Amino acid sequence: MSDEPGDAAPSGGTESTESAGSGSDDARDRMATALAEIRREAWKAAVTAAVVEAAALFLASNLVLAALDPSWLPDRLLVPASATEPVGSALGRDLGTVAVPGSATVAAGVGALALAVGIWLRVRKPLVEQFEAVNPGVAEKLRTARDAVDADADSRMARRLYGEVLADLRESSSVGLLNVARLGAVAVAVAALSLATVQVAVVDLALFDRPQPATDGAADEPENYTGLLDGDRILGDREEVSTGDENQTAEIESSGGGRDVAENRTFPDRGSSGAGGGSSGAVDSQQAGFAAPEQVEDADLVREYNRRIRDDTGDGGGEDGDGDRGSDDGST
């Protein structure tokens, strides 16, 4: 932002007015140019302030939505294909289905609205009048010069006024159009909100739990992510591990068998496994249960197992009735 709107004049007052004859038009044109520059500066100031405030509002909205996590807000919003296709074609690749976070989308909408409202509020008052308000020293003559330019005044006194105003504008500033204190405060707020947004994105400061959908505790349901956990808390205190200096012999004995483990052993195939090859005691078959709704596909398998167990029991327990397939106490 230029400090001196008067600099918008194509040339300084001294040089341009030395050329007699064209001086009358020059003065008015330079004044008109300076007024246009003032309006541009006021626009810049309005947009700058509105953008900063809109950014703050965007971040604040995003933060609040992320923290509250309202149930009505979907996690992600699908971008219509009509919007993504042109972009994809421009990039030369298929973007597929594009989804954006719901909270960020709503916050962006709030920010855009705040930007539009902020600019409108600042430019609804005539821009040159705003400049006059922050430069009271030049206000009255600038206001008069503005009206004189609008009226296409080109008298000697009007030309003197234009020259005087242009000279004064070089000493004036458009910085006053910005409320620096307010802008600074909002900038600080933007920085703080940015940090808070990062914090929420990493740690998830959800203030209220989202209502969980009812589940039947199926094993294959993924656990809900509860955020990163403290590694030290899980692993315990760190301690040094030293190499042991004692050799101990571990001996494992088997019971119930009369042969070494290394001996050739035969195991029933998977199809004939069951209680029938076990101890000499009879094993009563039991009806295996299953959760019909979830594992209907296992019903036939269970039924087949039951059938085989009954068959084995019926024909004497197989080739080795004393239970070579395993001991009764389960030792091997």
Add this chain to the structure above:
Amino acid sequence: MQDDPDTDDVDALQRKLATAREEVGERIVGQREVLERLFVCILADGNALLESNPGLGKTTMVRTVAEVTDLAFSRVQNTPDLMPSDITGTEIIRERDDGREFVFEKGPIFANVVLADEINRATPKTQAALLEAMQERQVTAGGETYELPDPFFVLATQNPIDQGGTYALPEAQTDRFMFKLLVEYPEADEERDIVDLYTSRSRQVPVEQVLTHEEIREAQELVREVPIAEDLRDRAIDLVRRTREAEAVEFGASPRASMALVVASKARAFLHGRNHVSEADIEALAAPVLRHRIILDFRAERDGQTPDDVIADLLE
């Protein structure tokens, strides 16, 4: 911008006006405000009605202004037996070698600066003749029309006391005066200076001529060119219009007052060396422009309000 040949002339003219005011100030102690408004009135090409008690230096002031500006000065002492022709002039028979002929003998109104002393002592017929000439800037006699000199400035005085045997100016005629100026008694120190100045010298304090006719006319043209912001112009108009609606005012000011306020504001700005009219110009000149153009309601008069009080209220 100040190096533009045109505007260099303007600077020189404004400097001369400032010098002229200083010259008049050499002879007139105090009365700065009245003096400034006299110059404003001249620059705005208007006429002024001065109201003051006797002995406050009105004649000296006007005569001094005429001296420093190289303007022809004449004085008319109004009395009840003064005839219109005594002011405007009359045709007289003059003897010549080839016979007699009617010749128009110009009256005292044919001057650049005319001091019409105690105008309210002249009969309405004479007042009307004077004011008509003042307005029309011409005099018609014997079927001939005679232009009054340019610049032309009438300063009429009237006495606020001793109203016996006077003919108050009708509102329609007071409206033709751009300003009504009130000359107040000087402060104690100013009166001391006046006494010292005029009792220690045998001759009047000399003053130099600073401005010429042409320069006065040029200044009057430049005054009309001084730009005024639209909102200030509207404020002047609004102020005048509100005099017609104010409760304390029975009759308000005419559009002539609006024109007078704007052009006088321009003249004051020019006199102060500015290239634009400021709000202070309008506020400073509202009372002199409006005080003789409004008639207060009897309730306001009963409450002791003056036109200046009402105008001050309207300005707020």
